[in-house]
Every structure is written in structure tokens, then in C-alpha cells.
Amino acid sequence: MLTFLRRRALTSLVPLLAVVLGVFVLARLTGNPASLYLPENATAEAREQFSAANGFDKPIWSQLLDYLAGVTRLDFGTSLRTGEDAATMALRAFPATLQLAVVTMILACAVAVGVGCWAALKPNGLGDRISGMLSMTAASVPDFWLAILGIWVFAIMLGVLPTSGVDAGGASWVLPIAVLMVRPAGVLTQVVRGAMISALGSPYVKVARAKGAGEGRVVARHALKNAAPPALTVAGDLAVGLINGAVVVETIFGWPGIGKLMIDAILQRDFAVLQAAVALTAISIFVLNIAIDIGYALLDARVRNKSGATA
Amino acid sequence: MSERASEPAGPVPATTIQQREGESGRMSTHTADAPPGTGRGDTVGMRVDGLTVDLHTPRGTVRAVDGVSFTAHRGRTLALLGESGCGKSMTAQAVVGLLEPIAEVTGGTIDIDGEDLLTVSRKRRRQLAGPALSIVFQDALTALNPVVKVGVQLAEPYRIHRKMSARAARAEAIELMRHVGIPEPESRADSYPHQFSGGMRQRLLIAMAVALSPKVLIADEPTTALDVTVQAQILALLARLRREHDMAVILITHDLSVVAEEADTVAVMYSGRIVETGPVTDVFEDPRHPYTRGLLESVPVDAERGADLRSIPGSPPDLFSVPPGCPYQARCPLVMDVCRTDRPALTDHGGRAVACHAAEGAR
């Protein structure tokens, strides 16, 4: 298992570096932030001075070298906007997103497993068709639209939930998670249903039934575990999407997460923060991918053996 | 001969050159006299009568199993012989109650100890699955759950039916593994199915099936995927377990030689029906149905090298286009007009039964 992890980490290093470099170059292509940070009536000299002070006047490769030198010392630079350490800002925003993503994924998986299994038990039945339609629809609803609708209905009309923020304890989580959940739950339900149908039709399920196993045991002990790997892959991709793309929902709900930090940094041309945030998400995505591989191996002994993880 | 590999708990010592097991137990299921040496061959394990299975396919409803009847005696092996698609597995699945949702049992009775499996409650049926009746599937790799340790899978019958603790069930499972000749069962119990060879997997499946000493064991092509040397081992194991547990074994196969060696009684199936049945030796020595005869002649055994085999022309009818009358008519050398209109019934011919107009006429 260790050698496997080491190899995975090593092969992930190159893409990780590519992401960081790519962001560095792309970010700089979006223009000098001087005009954003200085008042409208600042003089041209003031702008030049600002650029020089922040190193934006140097050629891009020399900026890159400076940056890389900093990164090796774990120094991702300071924010232009707040003057804070960029890495600190990214690390501070990250847990909020992570918590949101984790809870969302857990609930989405729970819904998907519940509905997917239920639908798979009677394929093509009425319930299956209805849940199929619902999950398809769920997968195609714009999230910001749902968010605003949710606020309107639940916070204003019914007044049962807070509109936004993180202060109201558990209640604050309900709407953001409900909104974020819809698409993953829809997509995952379809995957789980398909995987469960094929698992339930497989010979080992027949064997389990021949042993007198009840329906609950068949689903829980036999089918589900085999249906898990395909669902895991898709869930992984969806989780990546959440980590990388919760911007809209974070914006609307004032969720102090990394997505919001990133989009602000992009719009503010706050390069250091952007790079730190991207590096952090990229790392977490790679970690997530590795975790999925491990999950795979845990779920499926065949993979475990193939990768030489156990011996 | 000083050094030889030995299998620690193997069923048969390596060097034993044996007579085949249970050689003498050969008798008709229709005559009730018990053969010497095998004690309880007269006890009926299961009686299937007029079993009919319909398939509701999107293309229409077809009859996959059509009025199949047979009796399995404890301590004996009944072979269901037939070519691919003739309904052998469907029969087995109907008996153990594992039909696909699109299949429906539309007639018949399956009687074990006075209980009709087709009418008992679902709960009762589950209770019987294992202690009364169990099944071994053909493809051992897919029939074992790939992601569950074999020890756990083997312990399941005990967990379900005897409500044992996980620890106790595991101990039983290990004992079971030893019983079917798997070396080092303690450590192998924590392995996954793919870590076993094909023969070992088949042993595991058999172990799981006999865990609760069922009265009836259905073995659906248990050796088709295996090599001859391993097949010989598995068949010997089945024979031993049959004797020890006094089970009625229903052996499903398409291999004539296996039937010849292992079974006491044979029922030849064609297109969802039993076309001929009787004691193996009688049937094989004197086949009365042209299909049985055709099969026996197709075996490339004595034919000289290069000469053509006597093969049966054509292939079995598609389920959707079974002709009226005898299903074998299109391939039958003895076909008569009556075969095209009337379905021959399985009629008794002194301990043997044949469903053929020609055989009838010959008598």
C-alpha cells in the first residue's frame, strides 16, 4: 500500500506543478492589477511605482522564478488586497468549502444509494421511472436559480431557514447543502441504479439468495459493495466539481469558502491568493483522487492485489 | 515413488488409483428396490412434477420449461442432460426459486418432505433455502462475491439459519473448507475469491452449498469450466459428499461422459422438455429417442481420424419458433407426419420413459 501511495504521489507531482505554473502564467495574462489597486486619479507614476513594488514590471519568467523560489520555502506571497499571507488566507477559507463539500457528498450519496437501490429493485417499475425522471431533472437545474428560489421560499415565505451566512448553526447549512446536493444526487442516483441493477442480477446475488439470505442482507452485504466502485468514480468527479466549483453557491449564501476566495482573487487580480488557492485545491483534488483509489482498493480486493498493494 | 506432493487435507491421496466412487449404485428411479451397499437410495429427496416456466420477454411470452417431472432420491445422482439453452438451468432456478423477474412458474409442484415449494410462503421458502435445498453454480468466479472474504461467505449459511455469532460461524466455515479439501483453511478464510484457482473456487461453492447438509443439492454444470484433472477431483468430491450427507444430487451437465460416469439416473432434455429418462446404463446402451441416439453418436470417440462424425444436423429450435408437435422434428431422421402435429408424451417403457412417436411405433 505504501509503495502504491508513493508512486501515486509522485505521478501526481508533475500535473500539480503544471497546474500551478499554468495558473501563474494565465493569471498574468489577465493584466496588471495596478489600476485596480490605485484610485482612479492616481498618477501614471504611482501606477508604475506600484507595479515595480510588486514586481509586475519584471519579465514573466523572472517573476516565475521568484515565485517558485518562494514556493519552495512554502511562501506563496502576500495578498495585494489585504496584505495578508496568501497561503494563510487560502487555508482559512478552505475548511468551509471542505465541510460543505463533505456533508453535501455524504448526503448526496445517501440519497443516491437509497433511491438508486430502491429503483433498482424494481427496474422499469413506476417508482423507477418516476425517480429516473426526477434524477434527470435534478441533474439539469441551474444551482444559482435554485439557491435564490430556496431563499425566497424557505427563508422569506416560510421563514423556517436563515437566508444565508454561517451563524445560525445547523440551520445555515440546510439551504447551501440542499442546493449543492441536487445535481450530484441526481447524477449519482442514476449511476447507483445502473450498478445495482447489474449487481442484483449477478450470480453471487443468486447464491446469496440460495443461502436463504433476506432482501436486506442481499442488498447491504452483497450487491451494494459491488455497485460501489462505479459510483465511487462518479462521486469523486462530482466532489472535485464541488471543491472547484462551489463559487456560485458560496457567493449567494455568503459562505466564506475557497470558491468565493478564488473568484474574488480572479476578479481582483490578486495573483498570490489565486495561486495559493488553486494550489491548495489542486492538492486537495489529488489527495481526493488518491483517496478514491484507496477506497477502490478497499472495496475491491482485486484492484488491491493488482496494484501490488498487499503482499 | 519416494517423494511426492501431498495435499494436506485432500479428499483422495495422490497415488490412489481408485475405482470410481459409488460405482454400483445404478438403478432406475422407477423401481423402488434399493441397491445393495447404498442404504437409503429409496428415500425420495425431492419430487418435481409438471414444472412449467414461462418467460415474459418483450417479444412475447414463451415456454422455457414445459412440464418437467423428475424424482431425486437421496444418496443418488440424477443427471439432467441437454444442450445449451434447452432449459436445464431454468429448471434448476425454478426449483431453488431464483428465476429472473421475467420468468414465471406457471405450473407444477416441487415437493420436498411434503411441502410444495411453489406454494409455501416466502419466509418459509427462505428457511428451506440451505437446509433443505441448495445449489452449486457453474461459474465459480462470478458466483462468489468478489469483494467479500470467502470465510465470510462460507459463514453466511450459519449466520442466516443458525443465527450463530460471527466467530462461531467462522469456525464452522473453516471446518467446512477443510472438509472440501482446501489446504490451510485458517489463513485462506481471509482471502478473496480471485485469490483461489478455479478448482478451489468450485470447492468453496460446493462447501457453501453443503454447509447445512441439504436434502437436495443441485449442481448446475459444476465442472464445465474446469480442466479434466480438476473435474475428476470435483466429481469425486461431490460423490463423497453425496454419500456422507446422504443428499439427493441433481447434476446438470451437457457432458455425456460425465453423466455416464457419475449419474444413476439420467433425464435428457430437449427444448424445455424431458424427452427420455431412465437408468444411465440403460439409456446410454440402448437410447430410444432419436435425439439421445444422435447425441451419443456425435461423441468423437471411436470414429477414425479424418472420417466425418455422425452429427445431428441443424440446431435446436429457437424458443420463439418451437413448432407444433415434436420439437425435434426438424432434425429427426425418423420424422413422421404425426410428429408435425402431435406432441409426443413422455410414456413409460418399463422403467424408462421416452417422448417419441417413432419409439412408440417401434414397440
Add this chain to the structure above:
Amino acid sequence: MTLLDVQGITKTFQVPKGRLRALDGIDLRLAKGETLGLVGESGCGKSTLARTLMLLERPDSGTVRFGGVDPFALRKADLLRHRRRVQMVFQDPYASLNPRLTAADIIAEPWRTHKDLYSSARERAARVAELLHLVGLRPSDANRYPQEFSGGQRQRLGIARALALGPDVVICDEPVSALDLSVQAQVLNLLNRLQRQLGVSYLFISHDLSVVRHVADRVAVMYLGRIVETGTTAEVFGNPRHPYTKALLSAAPTLRRTDREKKERILLTGELPSPIDPPSGCRFRTRCWQATDVCARTPPPVSVVDGHAAECHFPLTLADAAR
């Protein structure tokens, strides 16, 4: 005349647990018009050998000569010409046909690469019909898809495809093991007839002894990547010299009561050892009832009696075999 000459082929696969020796010094010879049967247990390397001969795998060492030429050294055009002469029928008639192509497409497929053969559409259609007829299918079957055929018919399609390029040698990798008995007889008859009509040679791989006995002129018995015994069919079946061959023959169930009663059954223990870590010395020694120390120490020599070769320290004599 020797068409195919294989000398000392070895092939190893890198697998996570180590190096798997699938073929370990195979020698074979196939003459024109002859059928060589190859028998052995699952995993002993039969298919790997077939794939190597079809140039689907490159051997680690050893030579393959076809008509005196090493096909692995051929350049593009010559290679294509070589491929026409050696074709293969695959074991699984279900998996070896692309489910999305019609029968005609499948048979005509080789000509897409070998463009000079039957270049016009009409010629091709005619040739497809001819081939269909040759393997006993109807011309109207040309537009049907594989899954609309029965197993035997599919195997006929596979054979027709192999014949499309007019080969001299057809390698049949278990062509009938997926087929029913009655259909198996049909296909064996077909192969037989084709050999008579076209004079092709077969390398006929099977694990079914009765089939090999029926079709082969000569037989090679394979065990764990090596050929342990070769000889004419009559010799090998009637007078097995390697203990493995003898065990194999005795383990096969037989139909006739007479055969059964005169033979003793040898129940080999255990299964094929792992090709990753094969036994030292003689590979069969772990399952052999007459193995001694020497079997563990030194690889067995090949002893040849009247062209009947066996690789064993203690080859069986006629007397042993009859025992």
C-alpha cells in the same frame, strides 16, 4: 514439407507479483496438410503460443520460421503477405466477432487491409457468398449480426473469416470448446472437409482429448509452458510416455463402460502450479506420483522413441502404460 518451425520460444509476462513464464522453450513443427493437436490444462500457455505464432506477442527468445522466413523480421509489405498465409480461429465464437458488424462485413474485413484481394465490391460480395456457402451458411445470412447466429454458426463465421485470405495454416485455438456436442460435431466435420478440399494445415488447440484424438495426426502435450510429450496420435494416446499424459487420459471421463472398466483412474492432486514460480527441475514433479529427488534437481531429458518424444526422468514404458 515443414511449413512452420518453432524453436525454443520463451515468453514472459511482467505481472505485479513477478515474471510469469507463459512459454518456456517450445519446439514445434507443422507440416503441410497436417493437423497437429495441442493439449494441456488451462493456463499452460496454449493460447500464448497461438498468439505468438500469429505475431500478436513477440517472443523473448527463440525463433519462428514460416516457410523458412522469420515473420518477426519482415517489413510491412512482406508482413502483410505473410499474414495471409497464417490465420486463426478463436476459441470464443461470441467474443471474437464484433457485435456491430454484419456477417458480410466480418468476413470481408481482412480485405480492407489487403486491398489487392477482391478489389471490387461485386467481387467481394461474390466471394463472401462463396465463403458462406463453403462453411455451410446461407448467402442470405450475410446481412445478419453475430448475435443472431447460434454458437455453431458463429464459429463457422469465424472460420470463414480465417479463410478469407486463403491461408496455408490455420491456428485453431479451442475452436469447439464453447460449442454443444451436436454442433461441435458439425464444426469438426467442417474443419475436416476444408482440410481435404483446401489442403490447409491446422494447429489444433484443445483441452478435450477426445476431440484431439479425432482430428489430429500428431499430438503435443503441454504442461506449464513446456511441451512434455509429442508423437503421433495413436502413439500418444495408446502408449503415453509422460506421467502427465497418462494422468490426463485417465482423468477424462469416458462414455463407454468397456473403456471405463479397463482403465484405472489417476486422481492428480492439486492444480497447475503458478507459472510465476514454477517448480524446480521437472515441472510436473509436484503432482507426479513417481517423482524423486532428481526430478527436483535437474530438468528432465528428452527421450525419443520412434519419433515419440517425452520429457521425463522416468518415461513410462508400454508396460507402465498398460498397468
Add this chain to the structure above:
Amino acid sequence: MSATTAPPAAGPDEAAATKPNYVRMLLADPLACVAAIVLLVVAFIAVFGRQLAGPSAVNGDLALSRLAPFGTEHGWQYFLGGDLLGRSLLGRLMVATGTTMSVSVPVVLISLVIGASVGMWAGYHRGWRETVAMRIADVVLSFPSLLMAVVVLYIFSPSIASIIAILAITRIPVYLRTARAESAELQSRIFVDAARTFGTPSGAIIRRHIFPIVLPTLLTVATLDFCYVMLAESSLSFLGIGVQPPDVSWGLMVAQGRDQLRTEWWLSVLPGLAIVITTVSANLLASWVRLATDPGQRWRLTTPRRKRRRAAPVPGPEGA
């Protein structure tokens, strides 16, 4: 010929087998039929919507600003109400159909073509090609697509072409990974080996044996993605970097209408509904296509679906 070769058994459904009748198959599946009609209508509107919609879709009448829907006094154009500028919402929806399709269809096609070709190539050859392709996919996937969007829209002026470019790049890995996985599995299939034995070059094998089999899966992914692209486009519009007015897309309409959700709900709800209906239809049709293009499954569609009867009284799935 020889007596031993049997005449082959008649095929089960010879007529249907030889010439797949797609129209009949479609008619046999009511859901897919409805979906196909919806998509046809959408396609028709995408092409001719601008002409059909009339001038009220472009030049509004501020007097009709925020007109409520389902009234007929202002003509059919205003049946679905008016937007803030007093343009007919129905007309706007029709015009937007064209833009939406001209963004999402090219995005899906471009990413499908590039992703699938690279994926099949990588999966077929395995080895370093596979590794490199997958690592590149990893990079694209973990790249914040918004950053990419801002960059492209900054360097090139925001236009439909640049939106297509960004979204296509970010979607390529999806197809790449699917195609690679399938093709890696397929390249070890026996019929591929068979093709190799004829000396067929790898490109031809990919085209002939891998692609047709991967295609249905890719189509399924593509329809799901079609919806994703429409959503992504609307998210870009939400952030103001999507389709630029006076062009209009469904996503942009949803995004712009969100402020009026409480007062003029139709401005946002109706375009949202258009997205949902179109993607659900596409999904339904895709699952039909998956069956129809698979010769082994096709028969399922040649006869009308019949209500299947309950299974045998066994402790089967119904037990739950």
C-alpha cells in the same frame, strides 16, 4: 454441399435484423418519441427562431415591460409575458434557443471529438501514451475553469467563440477518460486481436472496432454533458462573463431574471424550464439511441413495450 452441413436455423426476426427500421423503433417507445419531437422542435426553433419570433423579440416596448404571462391581448408573442425591456418573452426564448444551441452543441461536439480521439488512441496503445493523456486530463480537471474563462475573455473579447473554446477545453477530460477506459478494455478483446491478425493498422482498428462500440457510451456522456454545458454557460452569465447581450441564451435569461424571481418569476423560471425539458429529452433519446444502435439490443425496440407480469412467487426482488 455435404450432408453434414446443416441448413442454418431461420433468424428470429430477419426483416428487422437486416434493415433496422428506426422510425418504427422510435414509435414503439412513447417516451423516446416525445423526446424526439421535443428535440426536433427545439432544433427547428434554433434554426428559424429568429425569423419566427418577429421584431418584438428584439425591440421592446417599455410600456409592456414586465408584462405578466398567459394573456393574449398583446398577440401570441406576448403569451409568455414580457421582459424588463418589454420584449416578448416567447420571442426571446425562441431567439435564445439558437444561441444556446450554437454554444452547447459545438462545445459538446468539439470536446467529444478531441477527447474521444485522444482517449481512444491512448487507451488503445496503453503505456506512456495513456499515462501522459491521463495526467493532462488531471491537470485540466483540477484547473479552475473560471480562471480560464476570465483569461480567455480578457485576452479575446467575450464572444460566443471564446465561450465555446473555454467550455470545450474544460470538458475534454470527461470524454477522454471515458474513451480511454473503454478503449483500454476493448483493445484486449478477441475481435480486436482478430483484426490484428489480418495486419490491420491501429488507426483502422480504432475506427472500425473501438469507436462504434465506445460511441453509445460517449453519446450518453455527451447528453449528460449537454446539460452541464448549458448550466455552465448560465453560471458564466451569472458571473457576467457569459453570452453578451444583445445575444441571448437560456442561461443568460435565467441569470438575468434571477433578481425578478419574486416579482416576475416567469423571466427566470420559463428559460430554466426550457433547459430542463431539453436536457431531459436529450437524455431520454440518448438511452433510446443506445439501444437502437446496438444490434444486440435493438430487438427490444422492435416490439411495443408490454407490461411485464410479476415474476414467479419466489423470494426475489419483489420481496423488499
Add this chain to the structure above:
Amino acid sequence: NSGNSGGGAAGGTLRIVLPQEPPTLEPCEASLTATGVVTRSNITEPLLERNPTSGELEPKLATAWTQTEPTLWTFTLRPGVTFSDGAQFTSADAVAAIERTANNTTLACNVQGYVFGQTGKLTLAAPDATTVTVRTEAPDPLLPLRVSFIEMTKRDISTTEKVREPIGTGPYKIASWAAGQKLTLTAWDGYWGTKPAYPTAEYQWREEGTVRAAMVVNGEADLATNLGADDGAGDTAVQYPNNETTALRFTTDQAPLNDIRVRQAIDMLIDREGIITSLFGGLGKPASQLIGPGVVGYNESMTPTTYDPAAAKALVDAAKADGVPVGTQFRIIGRTAQFPKIAESIELMQSAFAQAGLNAKIEMMDTSAQLKYQLRPFVPDAGPVALMVMHGNQAGDAAFTVGQYFATDGAQSTGGNAELDAKIKAAAPLTGDERQAAYADVFKTQTDAVRGFAYLANMEAVLALSKSVDYRPDAATGDEMRLGDMKPKA
């Protein structure tokens, strides 16, 4: 109702929702709206303060200021003022704060560029503990107004780095700042002035106007700023002018915008009333010039152009007849979400232009990209552009507008002529009514002779205010929201 309303205004905490989080609370950045709205007059205070209604300067930490020489101003400080950490506020602090904000170019404070960009260096002195003198390089009648932008900080504040959480003399001090989430201010005991009514104030931020409004409606907040008419504030809505004026600024040197008739036509094609009623929901007034009433220099005599598509079409046709390529495409560039319904407004204009035979293409950009068109150095070869600008004159004096936008070399100017430049220059040193008249003339000249702009509206915004809070927003509220003015309703 949601469980969150318990902490409402009555409980002593005032909860405010802003559109964005302040990047920093650094006082020398207080001319940034997001910073100033929290910092100014709440955490820190200036020496003097401009009354947004009357335009008069009023004493704050200084009790008096006089122009003792043409280039020397003397400020007398209020005694007995302490910082929230207990330190005494003296002239040394004031000198340090002015020095740091106005003269320190390395720090590059926003206020420095905004207010002192053109003044040259100030020379400061503190003759005694309550007196500060400021010497300018040239006579500067606006100096007190400029100084009103400088927030007072302690003498030991860093001169090389900006300070995120400053200590000031204001009624509130920073209690906690959970970045990304919430900022809490608390009132402290030693404040020199009237103690504010709310002991604590909490700031949160939500980008979406609908969400901000919903929070007040739902009782999760007491006050939300910068709302549009459609954001759903309902009966909590309070209208207020926000100083801002929106306009299209033309590049006057490229066809077809180089022809004044085309620019006039464009001006006539803007349906100001329509936009304000239908899009802004009635918020705002049609604008006739770049500043709003109340700013020194506002020309009362100018009226907004009336919407007249027919006359516009005639102008365009006339220009076309003279060989002006009126069909040449020009771009209308706008900044995404700069004000509510900006996209729709531009869309409406574009459609009107098109009907008059002009060819305009809309481009919406993010701030950074749009600034390249707004600020010098402009994008080279940008082609003809009509840029949507929004100008807010926080200082209340036209001098802060005209030099920037109208002078030929103004940092945000793309037009102008010598006559106008001369008038702008001449107006600068004037005071009183002369000053008012001179700047009014500048606006008139710009419109008549140059017409580099087509004005849209003097903007107004909506603020959602909880029923339990008593507060009257004014023109400065958007930039400086004094918590001290807010009181619980009886």
C-alpha cells in the same frame, strides 16, 4: 421566523449587510468604498467633516481651521480626545497621520492618490499639542476639504505597511474580525462624543442584492445597503441618493463617434425616463451633467436631453449625408454589475442606436478589464468606444471631477479642447460663488462644445432598514455610514 432574529437591534447589536467584505480597514484606504463605509467616523475620525446635505465643513477632531497664509493652514485640535486603546490624541498623531496619508508615496494609499494626487508635498508642523499647521506648495482653497479625507491614527502607526485593523478615536473599536464571515465592532467607554445607541455592530457581506434584502426582510439583519429596486426589500426599503452619476463616455477621435452629430444623436437616443422607471424601478433622476445637485459647480440651468429618436435619426442621416461612416461599428463597454440592471440598460440603448442606423456592439467586462478603457493609459487601437462610466464625487467639489474627466490630459478623459482646459485651470484657485459659476460654465462648455459624454442618471439606491432601527441615510451613506446616527426605535 428564523431562529436568528433574537439578536436583533433591540438586543443591542446592530447587524449590517454590505455588498462586499472590506479588504482592509486601513484608514488611509478609506476612499475605497468598501473600507470607508466601515472605517470612517466609526473606527477612526478625520479632523473635519463635510456635511453631505449642506456641503459645509464641520468640526470633528479639529475645532477650528484657518488659512493663516495663502499657503498655510492652521488647525486647532479638540482637547481630551483619546484613542480606543487609551492613548491621548495630540497634534503629533495628527501630523503623523497627515504625513502618512498625504505624503507617503511608498505606501501608495488610496486617499493619497484620490485627494492629494495633484497637490504636491505638504509640509507639516505641530507648534503645540493642539495645533497643527499645513503648508502647501501653492495656494489651495480646498485643503480643509482634502484634509477631511484623512482619518486620524496614532503616531506610532507603521509608515511602511498598511494596517488591517487600526486603532482610532471613533465611537467603535474592532472587537473581532472573522475573515470571510463577519466583523464585529463594539462601542468603548472613553469616546469623546455622544455615546452611540448600539453597543455592538456586526457587519456581514453578501454579493447578491436579493440576498441582502432578504436578510433584512427575514429579520437576520437590520440594515442592507446598495440594493436595486428589484431586490425585494419590500416595505423595509428606504431610498437614498448615492452621489453617483452614470454616463456614456465617448472616444471622440474615431469614426463614427468623431462626429458631434452622432454623439448628439446618441444622447437623444437614451430613454432616460424609460430606463429609470422600467429598469431602475424609479430610482434615480435623469442626469444633465457628470455631478449631482449639491456638489459645488453643479449647473442648475442644464436639463437632461429629451428622448427623441426621430430627431436623432435626422442627425444621423445628416451626418451620413456628409460622408460620416455612421454604420461603422463602435463598442459599448460596461462593467459587469457596476449598478443594478446595467446590462439591460445598455441593451436598451444598443437597440435604440440600431434603430437609428448606428452599429453598436455590447461588451461587458470585469472591473480590471474595464479599467483599461477607463483609465490612462488606455488600450491602444481600441477603436471607437462608448464607455459606460459611473462617477461619484465624494468630495462635493467639481474640482475632483472636471480635471479627471474633461481636461484633455485628464486621467479618465478621452476628449476636450483648449478652451475647456483653460476654463478648468482658471476655476481651480477660485472660491465661493466665483468658483461655483466657473465650474458650472465648465460643465456647460463641455456639453455644448465637446459633448464627450451622454449622461444617463444621477443614481439613487435603496437601503433595506429594519423597522426597529431609526436611521435617515444621506448622500454620503454609501461611502461613510455612521453607526452613531442609528438608533433603536422607541
